[in-house]
Amino acid sequence: MKKVLAWPQGIKNLLVMLRSRKRSQLRGPTWIIALVSIVSIFLIAAYIFPPGRSTCYFLNSKGCGTYDELPPNIFSRELTDDETESRVVIKEILKSPSIQSKNPKVAFLFLTPGALPFERLWHKFFQGHEGRFSVYVHASKEKPVHVSRYFVGRDIRSEPVGWGRISMVEAERRLLANALLDPDNQHFVLLSESCIPVRHFDFVYNYLLFTNVSFVDCFWDPGPHGNGRYIEHMLPEVEKKDFRKGSQWFSMKRQHAIIVMADSLYLTKFKHHCRPNMEGGRNCYADEHYLPTYFHMIDPSGIANWSVTFVDWSEGKWHPRSFRDHDITRELLKNITSVSESTHFQSDAKRSMVITPCVWNGLRRPCFLFARKFFPETLNRLMNLFANSTRH
Numbered sequence: 436m437k438k439v440l441a442w443p444q445g446i447k448n449l450l451v452m453l454r455s456r457k458r459s460q461l462r463g464p465t466w467i468i469a470l471v472s473i474v475s476i477f478l479i480a481a482y483i484f485p486p487g488r489s490t491c492y493f494l495n496s497k498g499c500g501t502y503d504e505l506p507p508n509i510f511s512r513e514l515t516d517d518e519t520e521s522r523v524v525i526k527e528i529l530k531s532p533s534i535q536s537k538n539p540k541v542a543f544l545f546l547t548p549g550a551l552p553f554e555r556l557w558h559k560f561f562q563g564h565e566g567r568f569s570v571y572v573h574a575s576k577e578k579p580v581h582v583s584r585y586f587v588g589r590d591i592r593s594e595p596v597g598w599g600r601i602s603m604v605e606a607e608r609r610l611l612a613n614a615l616l617d618p619d620n621q622h623f624v625l626l627s628e629s630c631i632p633v634r635h636f637d638f639v640y641n642y643l644l645f646t647n648v649s650f651v652d653c654f655w656d657p658g659p660h661g662n663g664r665y666i667e668h669m670l671p672e673v674e675k676k677d678f679r680k681g682s683q684w685f686s687m688k689r690q691h692a693i694i695v696m697a698d699s700l701y702l703t704k705f706k707h708h709c710r711p712n713m714e715g716g717r718n719c720y721a722d723e724h725y726l727p728t729y730f731h732m733i734d735p736s737g738i739a740n741w742s743v744t745f746v747d748w749s750e751g752k753w754h755p756r757s758f759r760d761h762d763i764t765r766e767l768l769k770n771i772t773s774v775s776e777s778t779h780f781q782s783d784a785k786r787s788m789v790i791t792p793c794v795w796n797g798l799r800r801p802c803f804l805f806a807r808k809f810f811p812e813t814l815n816r817l818m819n820l821f822a823n824s825t826r827h
């Protein structure tokens with residue numbers, strides 16, 4: 436299929452090249468001889484390289500390779516109408532330069548069941564930076580009573596959220612949609628009620644706005660809690676080789692937030708075929724797979740592949756470590772802010788740990804701006820530390 440399409444294109448290119456560049460030298464019989472030779476070369480090549488998984492582009496400097504090495508806009512199979520339409524929209528959005536706002540803001544999207552135990556800490560974080568941020572709160576269980584003026588009146592219309600269910604992704608989209616209404620919002624950060632800032636505002640603002648990538652966590656996990664969650668019902672749109680995993684706590688640029696709004700095709704696939712308690716007793720959690728897989732498929736180089744929200748998985752348990760009052764020390768925060776490589780734990784028998792340096796605009800930089808998970812009891816100690824620290 437691919438080859439049948441690719442070769443006439445190759446001949447066409449050659450013809451165009453010959454016509455434009457060599458017109459003066461190639462006249463009459465010479466022209467016909469050249470054409471016949473070209474066609475013969477392709478026929479011989481077709482014989483030597485029979486159709487199969489590998490594809491050859493004779494006019495492409497890359498030569499022969501597998502489909503995985505082809506440019507992303509060339510597909511190894513025929514796309515459905517929905518996919519083609521979706522790809523066209525995504526490509527156009529990615530191509531168009533983002534509209535520069537005179538007053539760029541970072542939107543902080545809080546996804547919480549109810550009250551935000553660290554509102555006072557966030558207040559301190561935002562104080563003095565009015566006009567450079569906006570706050571949105573999606574409270575899925577009960578309406579929070581806010582203690583900070585930065586949060587009052589910032590609740591959006593919310594729906595119940597089930598852990599690991601598509602309703603979680605829908606709540607994330609609801610937050611993005613509300614924040615996109617303000618054209619000054621140029622970067623969007625998703626946070627939970629147990630998240631805290633580990634840097635001061637200016638650091639966070641510059642880190643997020645002066646780069647052109649989104650910090651969407653994304654890695655390949657060959658184990659049961661990674662690819663083991665994939666089911667073939669996702670075909671043809673989502674292939675197993677594209678299935679990725681990552682923490683849901685993203686930060687993304689405006690262009691990517693719009694691309695998330697534009698999608699219903701892939702979202703629907705995850706809604707129906709990435710759920711807890713699927714057939715065969717399998718569990719899939721849409722909030723851990725939808726965005727990593729989607730961005731891996733449509734703009735892999737546009738995401739950093741790590742989340743700017745720190746979490747400690749080193750205990751190797753089902754849930755990450757939660758920090759208690761006695762854990763909160765200057766050293767702990769120093770440790771978190773000095774991490775400059777991201778670590779992903781795969782769930783296969785080897786339990787491999789994949790370590791990648793955090794590279795920001797080509798420079799090795801600290802990875803984290805926020806951290807989770809903190810018990811509400813840690814608030815006072817964190818407030819003290821945050822107020823006294825000058826270095827971040």
Ligand SMILES: *[C@@H]1O[C@H](CO)[C@@H](O)[C@H](O)[C@H]1NC(C)=O
Binds near residue numbers: 647736737796
């Ligand atoms: C981001 O900017 C860098 C230069 O700072 C450039 O090399 C790179 O292509 C850009 N990436 C995207 C996705 O626009």
Ligand SMILES: *[C@@H]1O[C@H](CO)[C@@H](O)[C@H](O)[C@H]1NC(C)=O
Binds near residue numbers: 731735737738739740
């Ligand atoms: C993220 O990973 C993908 C491979 O999955 C890679 O193509 C891309 O370059 C990575 N992004 C950055 C910013 O390195």
Ligand SMILES: *[C@@H]1O[C@H](CO)[C@@H](O)[C@H](O)[C@H]1NC(C)=O
Binds near residue numbers: 764766767770
């Ligand atoms: C900080 O990191 C050092 C070196 O990895 C480690 O020995 C120490 O226990 C860490 N301290 C805290 C409070 O996490």
Ligand SMILES: *[C@@H]1O[C@H](CO)[C@@H](O)[C@H](O)[C@H]1NC(C)=O
Binds near residue numbers: 819820823
């Ligand atoms: C922070 O500073 C205050 C007053 O300056 C002091 O009382 C408090 O002990 C300090 N906290 C820490 C954790 O250093």
